[in-house]
Amino acid sequence: MNKKLLGVIDATTYYDNLKDLTTHRSLAALPFAGRYRLIDFVLSSMVHSNIQSVAIFPKYHYRSLMDHLGSGKNWGLDRKRDGLFFFPSPNLDTPSAGIGSFTHFAANLDYLYKSTQEYAIIANCYTIFNMDFQPVLQRHLDMGCDITEVCQNGQSLDMYLIKTSLLIELIETRNQTGYTCMKDVVNSLAPYTICTYEYLGLAYKIDSIPAYYQTSLKILHPYILDKLFIQTQPIFTKVKDEPPTRYQKGAVIKNAMVANGSIINGTVENSIISRGVKIGKGTVIRNSIIMQKCQIGENCVIDSAILDKDVKVESGTVMNGTAKKPLVIRKGTVQGALMNS
Known part of the structure; x- marks a missing residue:
């Protein structure tokens, strides 16, 4: 059968x-x-x-x-x-x-x-x-x-x-x-x-x-x-050869899922971080989904947001959504502190 x-x-x-x-x-x-x-x-x-x-x-x-x-x-x-x-x-x-x-x-x-x-x-x-x-x-x-x-x-x-x-x-x-x-x-x-x-x-x-x-x-x-994600029935996906994520001194990770190839200097709480993401010092990410190769500068605050691939967030940027209406940033866009002021 x-x-x-x-x-x-x-x-x-x-x-x-x-x-x-x-x-x-x-x-x-x-x-x-x-x-x-x-x-x-x-x-x-x-x-x-x-x-x-x-x-x-x-x-x-x-x-x-x-x-x-x-x-x-x-x-x-x-x-x-x-x-x-x-x-x-x-x-x-x-x-x-x-x-x-x-x-x-x-x-x-x-x-x-x-x-x-x-x-x-x-x-x-x-x-x-x-x-x-x-x-x-x-x-x-x-x-x-x-x-x-x-x-x-x-x-x-x-x-x-x-x-x-x-x-x-x-x-x-x-x-x-x-x-x-x-x-x-x-x-x-x-x-x-x-x-x-x-x-x-x-x-x-x-x-x-x-x-x-x-x-x-x-x-x-x-x-x-x-x-x-059952051990005897794994979910298969495209394999990418990337180094383990690097957690720099001072990085804080709480209840998060972090893929390979990232560099994290800031704080990540209750969030999902995809491959190749860079997070700067002093940045706090909560309740968010950060997709592949996003670059987030220093001293940013991102809460309840979805960042699509290749998004660049300049230092000092504050981005807030809600659980019912998360903030969505489209692929490849640039978000800056002056743009959000």
Whole structure:
């Protein structure tokens, strides 16, 4: 049974209220927890479920996503048979119908025709979780289901298990049935047996700035961290060879997650620091997310903020947001004390 599943990741989703973080990258490539991207969680879950063929369907700004995943080597998907596949949307101006767009799939039907896996798991790219899909398949078979929808607390997680042949049929007959995506089929009165699988683990949808911010800080809690980053089911990501972070004399770190390659002179509390970040003397960072290669000068105060990659903060700058409305600084911008006065 371990080789029956085909992995399909829909990476076309765009949320307007995340645009400050996704103007130059797809949602799937959004950094998370200092060294990961959102897609790492669903992709790692598929790999741990013995899925050996994964198709990714991106749409907007997917260059950074392709650069992150490469050949799939870090996930063990660089193989001669099956492996990792990219199928960008040929219709960039067409709005996404929902997870599992049949129009997008139709442009790449050859992949499904050639697949040897009898069943397919169709998943979104924006849920933080660590899941084994094999029990979903087992329940699907035991219950004689046509489609199984994965839920948590009765709410859909936008993940669906379906027989590959039925998926092909739905795609080919979409113009006659009017179904545009998997949700249409599940919510309709279609003559199919629709089942649900209640997922009991942790799962967080990243569909807004507050959701991204609050979920990021949640993983600083040891219980959440242990439930999400399971030792026997690690979350894989792109490997970068960087030196350990250097903590200079006088640096203070409290309840923080710090990636490699950084240089810290100031104070970091309840925050996430990504790779290659530089923090100057006298600077205090609280309740914040600092992404890769940000440079923060001396005697700054940053509270409840999200700094995207390559942001430069000049010395003496004060930046404050709130837990409900964190301050977001876009990629590559410069923030100075005079600008904020």
